[in-house]
Amino acid sequence: MAKSKEEKVLSTLWSAGCGSHGGCGCEIFVKDGKVTRVEGDPNHPFNQGRLCAKGLALPQYMYHPDRVTHPLKRVGERGEGKWKQITWDEAYDTIETKLKDIRSKYGAESVIFCQGTGRDIGGAITFLMYAYGSPNWVQVGLAGHACYTPRLGAMYATHGHYAVADCSQFLEKRFEDPEYVLPKYIIIWAQNPSAGCHDGFYGHWIIDCMKRGSKLIVIDPRSTWFSSRAEVHIQNRPGTDGIIALAMLNVIINEGLYDKEFVKKWCYGFEELKKRVQEYPPEKAEEISWVPADLIRKAARLYANNKPSAIQWGEPVDAMPAGSVVSQAINHLWAITGNIDNPGGNVIARNSHGVTTYPFSSAELTELYGADLVKRLNEKRIGANDYPMIKGFRGWVQPDVLIEQMETGKPYPVKAAWIQTSNIIGGQAADPRRHYNAMKKLDFIVCVDIFQNPTTMALADIFLPVCTICERDSFRSWWQPLGVSVKAVDEVGESKSDWDINLEMAKRLATTPIKFNTVREIFDDRLKVGNTNFEKLKAKGGWEFPPKGDKTRPYYRYEKGLLRADGKPGFDTPTGKVELYAKRFEEWGLDPLPYYEEPKEGPVSTPDLFKKYPLILTTGRRSPVFFHSEHRMVPWLRELDPDPVIEINDKTAADIGVANGEWVYVENPRGKIKMRAKVTPTSHPKVVTVPHAWWLPETDGKAPNLFSTWDHNVNNLTSMGNQGKSGFGGTNLRSNICRVAKIKD
Numbered sequence: 001m002a003k004s005k006e007e008k009v010l011s012t013l014w015s016a017g018c019g020s021h022g023g024c025g026c027e028i029f030v031k032d033g034k035v036t037r038v039e040g041d042p043n044h045p046f047n048q049g050r051l052c053a054k055g056l057a058l059p060q061y062m063y064h065p066d067r068v069t070h071p072l073k074r075v076g077e078r079g080e081g082k083w084k085q086i087t088w089d090e091a092y093d094t095i096e097t098k099l100k101d102i103r104s105k106y107g108a109e110s111v112i113f114c115q116g117t118g119r120d121i122g123g124a125i126t127f128l129m130y131a132y133g134s135p136n137w138v139q140v141g142l143a144g145h146a147c148y149t150p151r152l153g154a155m156y157a158t159h160g161h162y163a164v165a166d167c168s169q170f171l172e173k174r175f176e177d178p179e180y181v182l183p184k185y186i187i188i189w190a191q192n193p194s195a196g197c198h199d200g201f202y203g204h205w206i207i208d209c210m211k212r213g214s215k216l217i218v219i220d221p222r223s224t225w226f227s228s229r230a231e232v233h234i235q236n237r238p239g240t241d242g243i244i245a246l247a248m249l250n251v252i253i254n255e256g257l258y259d260k261e262f263v264k265k266w267c268y269g270f271e272e273l274k275k276r277v278q279e280y281p282p283e284k285a286e287e288i289s290w291v292p293a294d295l296i297r298k299a300a301r302l303y304a305n306n307k308p309s310a311i312q313w314g315e316p317v318d319a320m321p322a323g324s325v326v327s328q329a330i331n332h333l334w335a336i337t338g339n340i341d342n343p344g345g346n347v348i349a350r351n352s353h354g355v356t357t358y359p360f361s362s363a364e365l366t367e368l369y370g371a372d373l374v375k376r377l378n379e380k381r382i383g384a385n386d387y388p389m390i391k392g393f394r395g396w397v398q399p400d401v402l403i404e405q406m407e408t409g410k411p412y413p414v415k416a417a418w419i420q421t422s423n424i425i426g427g428q429a430a431d432p433r434r435h436y437n438a439m440k441k442l443d444f445i446v447c448v449d450i451f452q453n454p455t456t457m458a459l460a461d462i463f464l465p466v467c468t469i470c471e472r473d474s475f476r477s478w479w480q481p482l483g484v485s486v487k488a489v490d491e492v493g494e495s496k497s498d499w500d501i502n503l504e505m506a507k508r509l510a511t512t513p514i515k516f517n518t519v520r521e522i523f524d525d526r527l528k529v530g531n532t533n534f535e536k537l538k539a540k541g542g543w544e545f546p547p548k549g550d551k552t553r554p555y556y557r558y559e560k561g562l563l564r565a566d567g568k569p570g571f572d573t574p575t576g577k578v579e580l581y582a583k584r585f586e587e588w589g590l591d592p593l594p595y596y597e598e599p600k601e602g603p604v605s606t607p608d609l610f611k612k613y614p615l616i617l618t619t620g621r622r623s624p625v626f627f628h629s630e631h632r633m634v635p636w637l638r639e640l641d642p643d644p645v646i647e648i649n650d651k652t653a654a655d656i657g658v659a660n661g662e663w664v665y666v667e668n669p670r671g672k673i674k675m676r677a678k679v680t681p682t683s684h685p686k687v688v689t690v691p692h693a694w695w696l697p698e699t700d701g702k703a704p705n706l707f708s709t710w711d712h713n714v715n716n717l718t719s720m721g722n723q724g725k726s727g728f729g730g731t732n733l734r735s736n737i738c739r740v741a742k743i744k745d
């Protein structure tokens with residue numbers, strides 16, 4: 001693609017370089033076959049010309065000298081850092097032979113297919129996994145699968161669909177659309193919208209709403225840019241959000257502030273919920289959460305009395321003890337106030353044009369891979385038999401059960417791992433040492449990545465280099481508009497796209513023939529339900545909203561019969577109503593009503609231990625310039641956030657003799673890491689905040705150092721096995737305990 005004149009390519013950013021869960025439209029500028037700069041596309045309705053630092057730094061990421069651009073084979077011991085460059089043919093042949101051999105000896109289920117967070121990888125990885133015949137798809141070490149899945153499960157059980165705060169994102173003309181109504185209040189619950197790019201949600205939309213008059217209620221133990229501008233800031237003890245939601249429901253129900261007409265017509269189980277919330281008066285919530293009862297009352301009244309209002313929530317909700325239950329309680333707030341699928345409330349979010357990135361339904365899987373696979377999915381999927389909700393909702397493995405199975409080999413051994421888009425040891429997994437020890441014993445591990453990281457160094461037998469978002473095609477339907485990512489330049493070095501790699505491997509490993517010859521055929525097959533294809537979308541500038549009247553467009557679809565398969569009005573639940581008493585939870589053997597569960601460690605559960613480790617540790621607040629463990633090697637980005645820092649309250653720091661900028665140990669019963677102190681009045685005196693996934697790519701990559709991951713990764717202080725009854729949620733990522741001490745030498 002050698003060109004001398006600068007050319008502009010319109011595309012959609014989604015991972016492999018920029019990180020991100022957003023779907024930002026961008027302009028990729030290309031000269032002489034190289035990307036010279038990347039900017040936000042002013043005509044794209046998602047980000048309207050804006051772009052984060054990670055997007056702007058893409059050229060530095062793409063052409064970084066440390067990038068791996070050839071397939072590698074390990075030649076020394078695992079972790080020794082000795083690699084040999086091999087051809088793609090040798091890499092493919094080796095993997096094919098190994099994985100076929102393992103399948104014939106131990107069954108396809110003995111191979112796990114591991115990804116990190118969403119990105120655009122779900123399609124490629126499940127495509128390969130189903131073709132190979134394994135049911136085991138997992139985010140290894142993500143305790144309680146606590147990333148969006150608990151929230152999605154609760155929403156599915158309550159109203160059959162997913163909902164998000166309405167910032168006009170489902171309308172092409174955005175805020176100018178006459179159908180749109182601005183939320184009077186937005187509750188930002190456990191999220192820092194401007195620092196991260198969230199699940200199909202662009203954080204600055206909240207600021208767009210604020211500029212137009214929306215007011216804020218923020219529930220966050222830290223002070224943030226948003227909390228400093230909020231009418232109410234609820235600064236709670238981390239992990240106690242469940243009781244705050246229940247107390248807010250108590251106030252709204254007992255004071256009669258709910259939407260009586262909506263509840264009567266569209267909700268099921270109101271009396272049961274009413275009875276349950278009597279157990280949670282605001283005074284009880286105050287005792288547990290450290291939040292004054294009157295502040296909880298104020299937040300509840302403002303939210304319920306000002307319709308429409310919306311709730312925008314974040315990952316800490318999933319990471320709570322019983323995360324799916326906390327999600328359910330928060331979900332009920334928008335349910336009983338009738339703030340669902342109304343303009344300015346919580347609008348039902350559906351994939352644009354009905355396009356999904358990979359097959360979900362059993363019917364589709366049967367057609368593609370045969371009935372036997374579908375049967376085996378649930379029979380052999382790790383954790384599905386321990387947790388009915390794991391079996392009944394989404395095809396994931398339960399990660400806490402997986403680690404036990406890797407250690408014990410029961411009920412069957414795990415022999416190999418295909419790891420694509422995940423840094424397990426360096427950030428994703430709680431208790432990485434345990435994962436390191438368990439995974440080192442596997443017979444065969446493939447890592448598909450862009451850079452070496454603690455996981456690839458520690459574990460890979462074969463490293464397959466992938467290209468970035470500017471070097472490959474892709475598509476995106478999460479949530480709207482429908483978009484395509486467009487290949488702007490040739491692949492750097494010998495790197496290939498994830499889809500190219502997985503299609504080739506699928507062809508070699510499939511038990512039934514793959515019906516697609518090219519990746520483009522797969523994309524067009526997924527896009528055809530939307531009456532479009534890749535080229536059409538590309539020609540339109542990379543995106544398209546669904547036509548008027550399409551079921552994926554808002555509002556009030558429950559009145560119009562647009563939510564249920566039978567076409568009747570109502571919600572897609574067993575009763576056709578919003579189920580405050582969730583039949584689906586009941587069917588899964590779970591409490592159908594929300595309740596409060598205390599974090600496993602802390603002042604209430606372990607008061608003696610808390611005397612020794614007197615601070616609540618919340619981990620993983622997002623940095624706007626990094627995506628999880630990525631980007632630490634990119635100069636522009638590292639300059640903005642150079643060190644792993646712990647945020648600590650100024651008075652607390654003074655008490656333990658720590659000054660701003662000093663290095664400290666952060667320690668708890670599970671381990672000790674080093675962080676630089678950021679002394680700040682914005683932290684609650686009893687809460688410290690530590691970002692996750694820190695490693696130092698500039699240090700020795702070989703074991704045991706593994707890029708200093710044991711010194712700086714906060715997951716050395718977290719643990720597995722707190723997942724609660726549903727199998728979803730309940731990690732201690734956000735509500736751990738620790739003590740902080742100055743490093744003397």
Ligand SMILES: Nc1nc2c(c(=O)[nH]1)N[C@H]1C(S)=C(S)[C@@H](COP(=O)(O)OP(=O)(O)OC[C@H]3O[C@@H](n4cnc5c(=O)[nH]c(N)nc54)[C@H](O)[C@@H]3O)O[C@H]1N2
Pocket residue numbers: 015016017115116117118119120121142146147315420421422423424426427428429448449450451453466498619620621627628629630692693714715718733
């Ligand atoms: N303590 C603590 N731990 C946490 C969290 C927390 O809040 N606190 N958050 C958790 C959550 S919510 C999540 S989702 C996980 C995320 O965990 P992961 O998704 O595993 O995140 P990363 O550490 O960024 O690892 C991603 C790897 O994939 C590579 N990569 C990026 N894009 C692509 C691509 O397109 N193709 C391929 N093949 N590779 C790519 C990157 O180079 C990187 O090495 O971490 C979890 N871990």
Ligand SMILES: Nc1nc2c(c(=O)[nH]1)N[C@H]1C(S)=C(S)[C@@H](COP(=O)(O)OP(=O)(O)OC[C@H]3O[C@@H](n4cnc5c(=O)[nH]c(N)nc54)[C@H](O)[C@@H]3O)O[C@H]1N2
Pocket residue numbers: 019020021117147148189190191192193195196197198199219220221222224236237238239240241313314315316618619620621622623624625626627628689734735
């Ligand atoms: N730039 C960037 N963007 C990202 C990511 C990234 O790594 N970098 N990761 C992506 C992924 S996979 C995810 S899951 C999302 C997560 O993104 P978010 O859901 O926004 O999560 P955080 O930014 O970790 O935390 C948001 C806020 O929750 C607060 N918080 C911590 N514990 C609690 C608690 O117990 N209760 C309450 N109420 N608040 C609490 C923190 O102080 C923080 O201000 O971000 C996504 N976007």
Ligand SMILES: [Mo]
Pocket residue numbers: 117147148315
């Ligand atoms: Mo996540």
